[in-house]
Amino acid sequence: MWVWFSKLGSPKWFYELSGKWLPWLIAAMVIFMTIGLVWGLVFLPPDYQQGFTSRILIVHVAVAGTSLAFFPLMLVAGTITLVWRMKLADMVAKHAAILGAWFSFITLATGSLWGSVMWGTWWEWTDSRLVSMLFQLFLLLGVISLRSALEDSETAAKACALLSIVGCINVVIIKYSVEWWNTLHQVASPVSLDPSSPNGPQFWIATLIMIVAVYLFLSVSLILSTRNEILERERRSQWVQDLVLKN
């Protein structure tokens, strides 16, 4: 296992392996994204109270759920950076922060759109779910700024890793905010297998497809930007120069 683990830390090995995976991941992403979006935005049945406005939530729920994966990912990457000093982990963490900020922003934007119609307000400072999500966006912007503020890349990697580990606690707060405190935001909808009961499969299957699609999108984007980062940081190494000459 340790051999495999240290192999994973080699940028060259990752670059080659991810190159083989990418076409498959992209194909799967396109398929899931198309099915999810068409089903969710065109064929999803209207909600008895909200009508077609509930379709916004297909995108919102998938992006919001996925946006909670970034800090755990950065926690793992940060721990590897601090303990084993693998460069690859830091490259992944760098781009996870940038992607995560976008995901958090889209979560807030789609949620606001829906809220402005259904709740009668687009933002509530007193709602702990909303504010903790905004806090996640700020934390990620903080991680991004911290990296660009520190000139020495090794110091930056360590500092960002530490902030990511500390920031992870916010994910727990986001997740349970709706249960621990009174909020305007609903609690998580339970899924039901019975099509004649609330939250039946006609609603959640489309959401599930969309969640898979968004996770695939996250993987593809992260792999693409990490590959870019590898080429940039390893540009002086022999294998990158060989690669450039070959193409």
Next chain:
Amino acid sequence: MKPHRRKKLGIILFIAAGLSVAVGFTAFALKQNINMFYTPTQVAEGEVGVGLHFRIGGMVKTGTVLGASDSLKVNFVTTDFVSDVPIQYEGILPDLFREGQGIVAEGEMDAAGVFQASRVLAKHDENFMSPEVKAALDASGATADNHMPGGEN
């Protein structure tokens, strides 16, 4: 694992655990401050100081919505099925406002014990269903209606 790496991992775990405990205690201490609203029962039990601007959350009691014909004034009663609080509001109500629906109102208690709301928001619960499913549930007499917002608080 090499000893110096084990030590580092230990430090990270220690920081993470310490931080979780600290945040946990803070959140617990701030419990009522972080809550978005008080329930009608909390209001009835006098948990809210007199003359304070606050938010109240509950269901719109069925059959209590009275709108004026010549203005946007509306009176209704909000309930958590234990206590009731009458609310008066003048303004545009959100689309989702209706009887049996969860709402959050912001304002003050007046001397007569009526909550004078300056804002009313609709709370959506966690149930999504198509009109057909809703009609079928209503026909069979099952109450798939909204749960009380906020839970046991």
